[in-house]
Amino acid sequence: MRGVVMHTAGDVRVEEREDPKIIEPTDAIVKLTATCVCGSDLWPYRGIEPADHTPMGHEYVGVVTEIGDEVKNIAVGNFVVGSFFASDNTCEICEAGYQSRCAHAEYVGAGGAQAEYLRVPLADGTLVATPGMPDDDLIPSLLAASDVLGTGWFGAVAAEVGPGKTVAVVGDGAVGLLAILAAKQLGAERIIAMSRHASRQKLAREFGASDIVTERGDEGASRIKELTGGYGAHSVIEAVGTQESMMQAIRSTRPGGHVGYVGVAHGVELPGEELFFAEVHLHGGPAPVRRFLPELIQLIWDRKIDPGKVFDLTLPLDQAAEGFKAMDERRAIKTLLKP
Numbered sequence: 001m002r003g004v005v006m007h008t009a010g011d012v013r014v015e016e017r018e019d020p021k022i023i024e025p026t027d028a029i030v031k032l033t034a035t036c037v038c039g040s041d042l043w044p045y046r047g048i049e050p051a052d053h054t055p056m057g058h059e060y061v062g063v064v065t066e067i068g069d070e071v072k073n074i075a076v077g078n079f080v081v082g083s084f085f086a087s088d089n090t091c092e093i094c095e096a097g098y099q100s101r102c103a104h105a106e107y108v109g110a111g112g113a114q115a116e117y118l119r120v121p122l123a124d125g126t127l128v129a130t131p132g133m134p135d136d137d138l139i140p141s142l143l144a145a146s147d148v149l150g151t152g153w154f155g156a157v158a159a160e161v162g163p164g165k166t167v168a169v170v171g172d173g174a175v176g177l178l179a180i181l182a183a184k185q186l187g188a189e190r191i192i193a194m195s196r197h198a199s200r201q202k203l204a205r206e207f208g209a210s211d212i213v214t215e216r217g218d219e220g221a222s223r224i225k226e227l228t229g230g231y232g233a234h235s236v237i238e239a240v241g242t243q244e245s246m247m248q249a250i251r252s253t254r255p256g257g258h259v260g261y262v263g264v265a266h267g268v269e270l271p272g273e274e275l276f277f278a279e280v281h282l283h284g285g286p287a288p289v290r291r292f293l294p295e296l297i298q299l300i301w302d303r304k305i306d307p308g309k310v311f312d313l314t315l316p317l318d319q320a321a322e323g324f325k326a327m328d329e330r331r332a333i334k335t336l337l338k339p
Contacts, residue, residue, distance in 0.1 A: 002339070003115030004056040004320045009047035012321040017055065020111060020119035025068035028123035030080060032062040034143045035114050036311065037323045037335040039173045040264050045324050048266060055112025056320075057337075058084035059146040061139060062118070064127075071123045078129040081142050081297060082120055083150065083289035084108050089125030099125070099290035114320055116339040128293040131301055138300060140308025140336055144178065145296045148334070149307040150289030151262050152178030152239065153296065156186055158260030158283040159235035163187035168213075168224050170249045171239030172200040174310040174334040175262060177207055179237040181307055184208030185299070188235070192227060194220055194248075200333060203309060217244050221251035232257060238284070241265050255279040262287055311336040 003017040020029055036059050044051035064078045074080065087094050087102035094102050106121045120126055134142060141149075152175045161167050167188045169176050172195035183191050184207060192211040193204035201212050213223045225232055232254035238245055241263030249259050250270075261284030275282075299305045313332035315323050323335030 001116040002317060003112050004317070005112070006044060006051040006054045006056050008051055010045060012045070012056070012324050014318050014320055017112070017115065020117050022066060022068050023119065024121060025070035026122050026124065027068045028064050028071055028074055028120045028127060029066040030060065030062040030082070030118050030120055031065045032060050032113065032116060032118055032339050033079075034062070034139050035060050035337050035339065036143060037114070037320070037327055037337065038147060039175065039327070039334075041324065042328055043264065043266065045328055055110070055115070057112050057114030058107070058109025059143060059148070060113040060118055061143045061146060065117070067123060073124040074127050074129060079133050080127040080129050081145050081293055082108065082127045083293065084147050085286065085289070086121040086126040087290055088122050089290060094125065097291045098288045100286040100288040114317065114337055116317070126290065128290075128297060130297055134301070140311045141300045141306055142297065143336065144174070144307040144310060145293060145300060147289060148174040148310060149178045149181070149296055150292050151175050151287035152237070153182040153292050154287035154289070155179045155237040155239060155260040155262040155284065156182035156235070158258070158262070159237050160258040160281070161186045161188050161235045164189050165234040166190040166192070166228055167235045167237065168192040168194065168233040168252050169237045169239065170194050170220075170245050170252070171263060172197060172204065173239065176237070176239035177203055177310055177333070178307050179239055180204050180209050181207040181305060183235070183237070185305065192224060192233065197330065199312070203333070206309065217248055218251065220248050224252040228254070234258070235260070237262070239263050241268070243268050246270070250275070250278055250280060250282075253278070253280045257281070258283065260284050310334045314338065
């Protein structure tokens with residue numbers, strides 16, 4: 001099969017790779033209908049994380065072509081959406097809703113989902129079948145549910161978004177934009193998007209943002225305070241993963257408020273004394289996407305939400321390198337790849 005491999009920073013190639021096979025009786029093989037480039041893929045692309053002939057991709061939807069002997073809930077022919085972490089969905093951690101930290105978790109992306117086929121471990125606990133074969137126009141939104149929608153949704157839940165709340169979102173990538181969509185769905189009264197890019201501001205408003213703040217860092221936090229009577233937002237979603245974005249989120253939150261952080265952290269260190277006196281709640285990490293998949297799939301299936309709008313560039317798999325480059329240069333919010 002063909003699959004995307006990052007040889008080193010900035011060097012993305014589509015190569016012939018070995019077809020995945022059933023290894024464990026709980027595995028499934030999925031023929032991928034669509035996959036994509038994630039903002040987190042840009043960390044190794046930029047040399048911030050190591051890459052050495054690394055298979056790329058962890059977001060996926062497609063049709064099951066083979067299952068192991070112990071798979072009971074997923075059948076050959078099902079159209080499925082899965083999380084980037086495989087989980088048994090039965091351990092105590094999964095039952096508490098944290099499937100991304102399952103006692104038997106495996107990183108699905110290790111197999112490289114930017115490809116024609118993917119082996120998914122723990123298929124019964126990881127994959128969710130759609131009600132039927134989706135229309136083509138639903139596939140981008142179902143693909144978004146595999147990671148960026150589920151991650152944005154978790155950020156909103158972690159930040160205790162709800163009716164009557166003012167929400168601020170730090171980050172205008174796909175996760176931040178879909179955190180806005182999630183906040184709207186969860187009933188937020190006011191949603192403040194922090195963005196400097198016109199195309200992303202436009203989509204933020206489509207998803208439910210009522211205000212746009214262009215300032216960053218301490219200036220951004222001060223602006224949030226100005227917009228909220230000096231108090232700060234009730235709920236702040238951090239969707240970047242840098243020191244500046246995390247402190248911007250904490251400093252934009254009112255005492256007693258909640259920060260939901262879902263940006264993959266790089267070099268983030270929290271000042272203990274400031275955090276002590278801030279009196280804000282911090283909750284986040286790798287999103288337990290599997291917790292939300294049934295609800296998100298149904299919302300998409302019923303056409304109540306359209307998260308697939310974050311894909312503003314669609315390319316054949318063979319042009320994956322251009323998809324990475326476009327996102328790195330901020331010419332695209334998110335690139336969908338068609339195997």
